[in-house]
Amino acid sequence: MNFSIREGKITDMPSVLSLIKELAHFEKEPEAVEISVADLEKDGFGNAPLFKTYVAEIDGEIVGMALFYPRYSTWKGPTIHLEDLIVKKNKRGLNIGSELYKKVITYGSKLGVKRMEWVVLDWNTPAIEFYKKTGAYILDDWKTVQMDELAIKNYLDSL
Amino acid sequence: MNFSIREGKITDMPSVLSLIKELAHFEKEPEAVEISVADLEKDGFGNAPLFKTYVAEIDGEIVGMALFYPRYSTWKGPTIHLEDLIVKKNKRGLNIGSELYKKVITYGSKLGVKRMEWVVLDWNTPAIEFYKKTGAYILDDWKTVQMDELAIKNYLDSL
Numbered sequence: 001m002n003f004s005i006r007e008g009k010i011t012d013m014p015s016v017l018s019l020i021k022e023l024a025h026f027e028k029e030p031e032a033v034e035i036s037v038a039d040l041e042k043d044g045f046g047n048a049p050l051f052k053t054y055v056a057e058i059d060g061e062i063v064g065m066a067l068f069y070p071r072y073s074t075w076k077g078p079t080i081h082l083e084d085l086i087v088k089k090n091k092r093g094l095n096i097g098s099e100l101y102k103k104v105i106t107y108g109s110k111l112g113v114k115r116m117e118w119v120v121l122d123w124n125t126p127a128i129e130f131y132k133k134t135g136a137y138i139l140d141d142w143k144t145v146q147m148d149e150l151a152i153k154n155y156l157d158s159l
Numbered sequence: 160m161n162f163s164i165r166e167g168k169i170t171d172m173p174s175v176l177s178l179i180k181e182l183a184h185f186e187k188e189p190e191a192v193e194i195s196v197a198d199l200e201k202d203g204f205g206n207a208p209l210f211k212t213y214v215a216e217i218d219g220e221i222v223g224m225a226l227f228y229p230r231y232s233t234w235k236g237p238t239i240h241l242e243d244l245i246v247k248k249n250k251r252g253l254n255i256g257s258e259l260y261k262k263v264i265t266y267g268s269k270l271g272v273k274r275m276e277w278v279v280l281d282w283n284t285p286a287i288e289f290y291k292k293t294g295a296y297i298l299d300d301w302k303t304v305q306m307d308e309l310a311i312k313n314y315l316d317s318l
Contacts, residue, residue, distance in 0.1 A: 020233045032234045050231045072209045074179045075191045116306040135310040139303040147275040151294040
């Protein structure tokens with residue numbers, strides 16, 4: 001099966017949201033997706049877009065996508081964060097994921113960023129093995145910390 | 160000792176870099192800081208700034224800072240990432256860190272972000288305890304993955 005990869009357009013956002021939901025399901029948090037197609041259209045295609053995407057297509061159907069955006073390291077300078085890399089379950093094994101990955105890393109390299117970064121679930125062994133094989137490092141000693149909307153509100157109310 | 164907090168200006172970047180180096184030393188990676196004052200000036204104060212800062216001042220001396228920037232969650236939408244929160248060693252215990260923290264979270268709350276996020280070293284127990292006390296969650300199952308400049312080059316060369 002032949003696929004092609006191109007930059008995501010505003011009209012791809014319904015398909016992108018389906019893929020986001022498929023990944024959330026795989027990551028065992030299907031209820032966590034609060035975002036809508038309208039949010040993705042507004043946030044990714046306004047005056048100051050908050051992310052970019054690449055999509056993989058087979059016969060006009062979006063079967064995979066990578067979503068990424070700039071970050072900043074106070075040690076290295078500008079970086080690119082890969083937020084999501086998703087291939088439809090019934091289209092795995094066709095090399096689509098590794099081609100999307102290559103495309104994002106090539107994009108970062110052309111921009112001259114000093115680092116690419118992302119996160120992975122510690123039980124997602126196939127992903128971890130793939131990343132290691134490409135020369136990426138798993139940083140075992142850094143933990144992610146988050147405050148959601150309710151935690152932010154509770155904290156500020158408590159002051 | 161009285162301190163005040165304000166938004167960081169371009170002329171604060173030399174002091175900001177000193178604090179970044181102090182934190183890298185504390186994090187046992189003193190050699191990791193490759194960034195220069197000129198980089199911080201260019202990246203933080205151009206047409207499309209890559210970060211914002213708050214600085215804490217005592218008698219005109221910068222004694223602490225928080226550096227942060229927008230990110231994007233495909234589950235929640237716009238977020239703020241707190242990259243660094245640093246107080247000079249000889250100015251700890253004056254509540255400066257918690258006031259900088261409050262300032263950044265207030266900023267995110269006013270923007271209407273759905274999440275604040277950052278990372279912490281797993282051995283930095285005082286920081287972890289502080290974050291937990293404010294209602295933040297430590298996500299134990301997510302690992303950070305990175306490719307540095309050399310790894311990016313090696314990976315792309317290998318294709």
